[in-house]
Amino acid sequence: MIKMIESFEKHVQDLKDFEKYLQALKTVLENVSLKEKNEKLLEVLNLARAYCDDAEFFKNKNEILKALELEAYAWGLLDALAILKVLNVPKELQKWFKTEF
Numbered sequence: 001m002i003k004m005i006e007s008f009e010k011h012v013q014d015l016k017d018f019e020k021y022l023q024a025l026k027t028v029l030e031n032v033s034l035k036e037k038n039e040k041l042l043e044v045l046n047l048a049r050a051y052c053d054d055a056e057f058f059k060n061k062n063e064i065l066k067a068l069e070l071e072a073y074a075w076g077l078l079d080a081l082a083i084l085k086v087l088n089v090p091k092e093l094q095k096w097f098k099t100e101f
Contacts, residue, residue: 015064022059025052025096029074031090034081051071078097
């Protein structure tokens with residue numbers, strides 16, 4: 001019984017972390033922009049936005065694994081744009097990225 005409770009508590013914490021990162025993703029996507037006009041770069045940024053929207057959709061359907069996968073894809077695309085130095089990211093949001101600005 002104790003293991004079940006511990007497992008449940010960990011699951012609840014994982015869901016809270018997921019919610020935190022999904023909210024951060026939405027905030028980042030609302031506040032970033034491309035440094036240059038480029039059709040392909042815009043396509044990648046819009047794909048990240050679409051993945052975020054889809055993550056929210058599946059979260060609301062309680063399909064958390066699908067939502068988590070889509071959230072991870074969106075973060076990966078944003079990280080790639082940041083690594084390429086083509087993304088304007090406000091200073092206060094740079095903490096969410098894996099690269100230096």
